[in-house]
Amino acid sequence: MATVGSGNYTYELIENWGKLPSGDTFGMVSAIATDSQDRVFAFQRKDPPMLIFDRDGNLTDSWGNGSFEFAHGIHIADDVVYITDRNTSVCIMYTLDGKPIQMLGRYGQHSDTGCENPGDLVPRAAGPFNYPAELVPSASGDLYVADGYRNSRVHRFSNDGQLKKSWGEPGKQGPNEFHLPHSLLVDGDNVVVCDRENDRIQIFGLDGDFKEIWDDIQRPMDISMDTDGNYMVSEGQRDNSARISILDKKGAVLSRFDCRGSGHGSWIDSRGDIYLGGVPDAVSYTHLTLPTNREV
Numbered sequence: 001m002a003t004v005g006s007g008n009y010t011y012e013l014i015e016n017w018g019k020l021p022s023g024d025t026f027g028m029v030s031a032i033a034t035d036s037q038d039r040v041f042a043f044q045r046k047d048p049p050m051l052i053f054d055r056d057g058n059l060t061d062s063w064g065n066g067s068f069e070f071a072h073g074i075h076i077a078d079d080v081v082y083i084t085d086r087n088t089s090v091c092i093m094y095t096l097d098g099k100p101i102q103m104l105g106r107y108g109q110h111s112d113t114g115c116e117n118p119g120d121l122v123p124r125a126a127g128p129f130n131y132p133a134e135l136v137p138s139a140s141g142d143l144y145v146a147d148g149y150r151n152s153r154v155h156r157f158s159n160d161g162q163l164k165k166s167w168g169e170p171g172k173q174g175p176n177e178f179h180l181p182h183s184l185l186v187d188g189d190n191v192v193v194c195d196r197e198n199d200r201i202q203i204f205g206l207d208g209d210f211k212e213i214w215d216d217i218q219r220p221m222d223i224s225m226d227t228d229g230n231y232m233v234s235e236g237q238r239d240n241s242a243r244i245s246i247l248d249k250k251g252a253v254l255s256r257f258d259c260r261g262s263g264h265g266s267w268i269d270s271r272g273d274i275y276l277g278g279v280p281d282a283v284s285y286t287h288l289t290l291p292t293n294r295e296v
Helices: none
Strands: 003-006 009-014 029-034 040-044 050-053 059-063 071-077 080-085 090-094 100-104 134-137 143-147 153-157 163-167 181-187 190-195 200-204 210-214 220-225 231-235 243-247 253-258 266-268 274-276 286-289
Touching (some): 003 253, 009 253, 040 071, 071 134, 080 134, 090 134, 134 181, 143 181, 143 190, 153 181, 181 220, 190 220, 220 266, 231 266
Parallel strands (some): 029 071, 029 266
Antiparallel strands (some): 003 009, 009 286, 029 040, 040 050, 050 059, 080 090, 090 100, 134 143, 143 153, 153 163, 181 190, 200 210, 220 231, 231 243, 266 274, 274 286
């Protein structure tokens, strides 16, 4: 069994972790998250789109047949599942067993950014949504969306779905400029945004006031936070392999190592184990388990 990482962030690599019924194969696992019991929710681009596994990789449930055109982002907090269906420009909240709670956006209605090709630098920013990437909650109940594939904005909503603020413009260098905001999380008074095609992470206040940029990063795909408050970022290929970085709250690298696949979707659970989606052969996603003798 291979070992990756370094120091207090050393992991054992478990290949072919997820077990499917005989004859079944994975679709593209776009994103991945765990609930309060550390059950693993894998959001894939085929039916059934939501696969639920126990920690040993046994498939225990699935849901969502026919519900999504293009599975993209997933985030779980307080056992609510936050999902983006990218190509229909909607963000939806579900119960753990797949019952819809609330939706932001309207199916197939895209804001006017002048962009046709997902991932291009958009001609202009606009309101919600045009191929959104991820939906996450904050401690206050407000909701935040990285609206990135054919837009260049972050949107803040009240918990009842009213738009409160949007920020961001298309660009490659300046603060508050985005080229594909792909993932985000809200940590206290900070909104931490993966500005994917600009190879950086931007930090904002809760209402979009710019704070700082971290640029020791390549194509940041997904971000989640461990129980110590450190960030786990999966990074896509640039001139080298995809990789995983563990960062502290100031952006300093605590550990960094190459990973399999594209790094498109990832999650760190309550025990510090890492799950990775975005595997190009669609056979499995990778589970990195933290050794029990870790120093704390």
